[in-house]
Amino acid sequence: MNSLRIEEQLGHTLRATNLDNLGTRYQGKVRDTYRQDDRLILVTTDRISAFDHVLPQTIPFKGQVLNQTAAHFFEATEDLVPNHVLSVPDPNVTVARACRPIPIEFVVRGYLAGHAWRAYRDGARTLCGQPLPDGLRESEKLPEPILTPTTKAEEGHDQDVTREEAIAQAHIDEETFDQLAEWALKLFRRGSNMAAEQGLILVDTKYEFGRTPNGELVLIDEVHTPDSSRYYYKNGYEERLERGEPQRQLSKEFVREWLMDHGFQGEPDQEIPDLPDAFRLKVTERYAELYERVTGESFEPVPHPDPEQRIQEALEDYEVVADR
Incomplete structure (x- = not known):
């Protein structure tokens, strides 16, 4: 992935959305969710959390990585289990059926x-x-x-x-x-x-x-992403097991390790450290690596000076946005 494109996006990440014409927003740690009748608009932002805290800085393209990883596995498993996905009209957005x-x-x-x-x-x-x-x-x-x-x-x-x-x-x-x-x-x-x-x-x-409102059971949320799953590298697994050594994991554990090295483990009296730009770029590269490793596909970021505007336009093309 082009490092220059990542660096240019540092000042144009998707921290949050305020798409009032979509309806009431529910803000989770990473996603902003809007409900429209029987549909949900799930916007995966570039926020990153660790130790149950949202960190002060965002990670360029992280939302795209997570949304596209989930979309990849929803599509790969839809022959086994029905899921809530209707469309992925933007790299950061999934339109889904509203479910209880x-x-x-x-x-x-x-x-x-x-x-x-x-x-x-x-x-x-x-x-x-x-x-x-x-x-x-x-x-x-x-x-x-x-x-x-x-x-x-x-x-x-x-x-x-x-x-x-x-x-x-x-x-x-x-x-x-x-x-x-x-x-x-x-x-x-x-x-x-x-x-x-x-x-x-x-x-x-x-x-x-x-x-769903009509009573159908479906798979929701996300599936087989590194945020919801634990992966080991197969190469060397048996040797590490025999030696009693920790396994190599494919996860965002490196972010937690960086925070611990800087004195933060989520305790009430601890201040969350700021993430330097150089580390934010490294995190982006690691997330892209996660995507490519688990999906077997190349990650192609979609840069934009105003991701929220791009999302708004994509949803208008999809005819999701309510009349203003």
């Missing part, structure tokens, strides 16, 4: 890593009701992928739940849960095969589902 989210994250794990490893290390041999054999090592492949659902907590962290607890807390029936669980495992198998083709291992990931 199922308040469960369907987390699928193929390897013992992260939270699952920490629980196992501390003696747990079941996770969300799923049995785990003795003798596993950190990052080791599980006998079979397992589903470890979580529910969204109103305060604090998401909570692990069993199948029965998820059904009760989400107010869904057994048939619905089992359908979504089956879909999650199918998606994970597809994602694992696609990752292997790129020399990667899909370690674990989460899937979110919703129900």
Whole structure:
């Protein structure tokens, strides 16, 4: 990717949108979401978060990378599971069907890593009701992928739940849960095969589902992106496992490491450091690398002096923008 084009975009990133003619805006950490009747306009901005905080500076083209990565995998899995995507009229925008989210994250794990490893290390041999054999090592492949659902907590962290607890807390029936669980495992198998083709291992990931106004269940949010998934590099995996060394990960962990090196881990008394322009450029290059590695396609940024104006024009061409 042309480094000059990235540098020129430093002063023209998409921090936020104020597209009032789209309706009421809901601003998340990364996305600005607008609702129009039965449609959602999801704008992925260049904001970046870490340790549950939005950082003060933006990352050029980050929104394009994430939106296009999600679009790539939604298209690659639509033969398995219906999803909410209607169109991607702009590199930063997805137009989707409005859905009522199922308040469960369907987390699928193929390897013992992260939270699952920490629980196992501390003696747990079941996770969300799923049995785990003795003798596993950190990052080791599980006998079979397992589903470890979580529910969204109103305060604090998401909570692990069993199948029965998820059904009760989400107010869904057994048939619905089992359908979504089956879909999650199918998606994970597809994602694992696609990752292997790129020399990667899909370690674990989460899937979110919703129900359309007519009652159809569909895949929502994002799928198989590095923000929602953990990937290892396949090359050298077995050697690192045998030596007990940390695996090489394909993720945005390097941003968290930079923040920790500069004294920030999200604690209340810590001040978020400013990201120097040189580091912002490096982050852009890493995100482009993430896109190319997981999709196998070249990332082609779309620069613009006013990304919000470009988005407005794209939505007008798509006939999404309401009459002013």
